[in-house]
Every structure is written in C-alpha cells, then in structure tokens.
Amino acid sequence: MESVKIEKLLEAYFEGNTSLAEEKLLRDYFNSNNVAEHLEQYTSMFAGFQVAKEEHSSREFNLPERKSKTNKTWWYSVAAMLVVAFGVGSFYFSQPHYTQEEKEALAAFEKSKKAMMLLSENLNKGAEQITFVEQFAITKDKIFE
Amino acid sequence: MDRNEFITIVMPLKDKLYRLAKRILVSKDEAEDAVQEIFMKLWKGKQQIENYKSPEAFAITMTKNYCLDRLKSKQASNLKIVHSNYQTSENIERNIEANDGVELVFQIMETLPEQQKLVLQLRDVEQFEFSEIAKMLESNETAIRVALSRARKTVRDEMIKKYNYGIS
Known part of the structure; x- marks a missing residue:
C-alpha cells in the first residue's frame, strides 16, 4: 500500500510536479529502513541530497572591516582636499589685485617716480660741477692772499 | 543597516x-x-x-x-x-552505507548543465519553493520545473545505468 503511494509520488517527482511536503514524504521514506526492494535503487539519490545539504565550510569568513575605518579613509581624502584648497587659495589671495583705476594710478606713480629719478640724477650732476667751482674759489684765494 | x-x-x-x-x-x-x-x-x-x-x-x-x-x-x-574534491578526507564523514551511491549522485550532478545543477541544488538540496527559485535564477516557474524534471531524470537514469552495471 505504502509503496504504491510512493511510486505515484515518485512519478510526479520526476515530472517536477511534487510539492515540498510531498518531497519531504519521499525523503523520509527513502531515509527510513523499510524501503521496498524494487524502489531501493532510488535510495542513494535521496541520500545524496541529504548529504549535500549537510556540507558546510569550516572557514571563518571575514566580514568587511568596521564602518569607522571606511570613515577614516573618507576623512583622509577630505583632509587632503582641504590642504590642496588652502594651498591654492593662499597662493591666489597672496597675489595683489588691482582694479583698472588702481592700475592706472600705479602706472602714473611709476612714471612720476622715473621722472623724479631723472631730475635728481641731473641735479647731482649739477652738484658735482659745483665742487669744481669751489676748488676754483679756494685756489683763487690762495693766489690773491 | x-x-x-x-x-x-x-x-x-x-x-x-x-x-x-x-x-x-x-x-x-x-x-x-x-x-x-x-x-x-x-x-x-x-x-x-x-x-x-x-x-x-x-x-x-x-x-x-x-x-x-x-x-x-x-x-x-x-x-x-x-575534480579532486571527492577523494578528500571530508568524504569519510559521509553516510557510509550509501557511500558508493551518494558518491555517484555527486558525480552525476557535476555533469549536469549549469541551470539544471542549480535548480536541483536549490530544490532537492535546499528545498526552496518554485516561486523562490524562479526569482533567484531570474527565470519563471515553468522553466524551473522543466529543468528540475530533466535533472532528476538524468540522475535517475544514470544511477540505474550504474546500478545495473554494478550488479551484472
């Protein structure tokens, strides 16, 4: 009686038409010790699946590192970015900035400075000449004493 | 999370x-x-x-x-x-009475096409519902049933072949 039912279940099983509950019946039957002789050929198939389910790995799987560590690397990049930004910024701001008007004024200042320099140079030349005149006056005094 | x-x-x-x-x-x-x-x-x-x-x-x-x-x-x-895994010591743990047969089941499973192998693993080993397997394998239930039926029949036929061979 039992084996007739099992045969029917087996037939459905090989067509892919059994439910999980029915498959459990089959497994239980074939893992028991009273399998009908003519069905014994299926025993190792079900035993095989049973063994396959018991396989497991004894290796310790590492979970990815703690979140804080990833945060740290995130901070590194932020810090690096700040340093670069600071460098570029300070360089940029250390450059003097003039408006058009200021530039013109600066150019005018440079020009007038040049003119003053020229003037003072010539004035110095004139002053040099004066020493000759002074020398002349001294010798003249010596002679007419 | x-x-x-x-x-x-x-x-x-x-x-x-x-x-x-x-x-x-x-x-x-x-x-x-x-x-x-x-x-x-x-x-x-x-x-x-x-x-x-x-x-x-x-x-x-x-x-x-x-x-x-x-x-x-x-x-x-x-x-x-x-394919050296089945000769390693971990196999000793396997059910001793059915050992030869079990070994054979594993060998036959290895020869199945990928999809059938996966379906057989997920259904007959891990016992998932067809709807779940369909989702996992990005397929549909009908296709899963067909693949499963083929896989089971292949295992059965190969087993019977070997079984008869072993007897005669």
Whole structure:
C-alpha cells in the first residue's frame, strides 16, 4: 500500500510536479529502513541530497572591516582636499589685485617716480660741477692772499 | 543597516551560499573564496539588500552570477577544473552505507548543465519553493520545473545505468 503511494509520488517527482511536503514524504521514506526492494535503487539519490545539504565550510569568513575605518579613509581624502584648497587659495589671495583705476594710478606713480629719478640724477650732476667751482674759489684765494 | 544587523541577516546564509558555490565551482577552496567575495559585495550593497524583499534570494542570485562568471573566466583562460574534491578526507564523514551511491549522485550532478545543477541544488538540496527559485535564477516557474524534471531524470537514469552495471 505504502509503496504504491510512493511510486505515484515518485512519478510526479520526476515530472517536477511534487510539492515540498510531498518531497519531504519521499525523503523520509527513502531515509527510513523499510524501503521496498524494487524502489531501493532510488535510495542513494535521496541520500545524496541529504548529504549535500549537510556540507558546510569550516572557514571563518571575514566580514568587511568596521564602518569607522571606511570613515577614516573618507576623512583622509577630505583632509587632503582641504590642504590642496588652502594651498591654492593662499597662493591666489597672496597675489595683489588691482582694479583698472588702481592700475592706472600705479602706472602714473611709476612714471612720476622715473621722472623724479631723472631730475635728481641731473641735479647731482649739477652738484658735482659745483665742487669744481669751489676748488676754483679756494685756489683763487690762495693766489690773491 | 549596521554591522550587527548585517551579520544577523547574512551569516545564517553562509552554508547555503557555500554549497551553491561549491556545486558550481566544485573546488572547496574556490567556493570558500567565492563566499568571502560575496560577503564583501553584500556589505557594499547593503542598502540594496534592505530594498529586496528577501535578502536570501538576493544573496543567492548574487552567488549564482558571481560563480558562473568565475567559471566562465576560468574556462576562458583554459584552466581545468580539478575534480579532486571527492577523494578528500571530508568524504569519510559521509553516510557510509550509501557511500558508493551518494558518491555517484555527486558525480552525476557535476555533469549536469549549469541551470539544471542549480535548480536541483536549490530544490532537492535546499528545498526552496518554485516561486523562490524562479526569482533567484531570474527565470519563471515553468522553466524551473522543466529543468528540475530533466535533472532528476538524468540522475535517475544514470544511477540505474550504474546500478545495473554494478550488479551484472
């Protein structure tokens, strides 16, 4: 009686038409010790699946590192970015900035400075000449004493 | 999602993911590497996990895709998959009475086409519902049933062939 039912279940099983509950019946039957002789050929198939389910790995799987560590690397990049930004910024701001008007004024200042320099140079030349005149006056005094 | 939440969701999936990876990649070491890699990927995509209705299905789909990719790149680089796993000491733990038969089931499962292998693993080993498997494998229930039926029949026929051969 039992084996007739099992045969029917087996037939459905090989067509892919059994439910999980029915498959459990089959497994239980074939893992028991009273399998009908003519069905014994299926025993190792079900035993095989049973063994396959018991396989497991004894290796310790590492979970990815703690979140804080990833945060740290995130901070590194932020810090690096700040340093670069600071460098570029300070360089940029250390450059003097003039408006058009200021530039013109600066150019005018440079020009007038040049003119003053020229003037003072010539004035110095004139002053040099004066020493000759002074020398002349001294010798003249010596002679007419 | 914080680390503890992540662990409570993902850690229980460890063995299932490992078995699936091993079914595809065969080698124990490679399957373990794959699971490690999947954990990293899951952690990176943890916002996505929350959106998925079932983190399990999400993780299994990811494992399947990752392992199939690995397999492809391995075949592309002409490396042979080493089928040496079934002679290692871990097999001693296997059910001794049915050992020969069980061994045979594993060998036959290895020869199945990828999709059938996956369906058989997810249904007959992990006992998922068809609707879940369809989601995991990005397929539909009918296709899953067909693949499953083919896989089961192949295992049966090969077993019977070997079984009869063994007797005569």
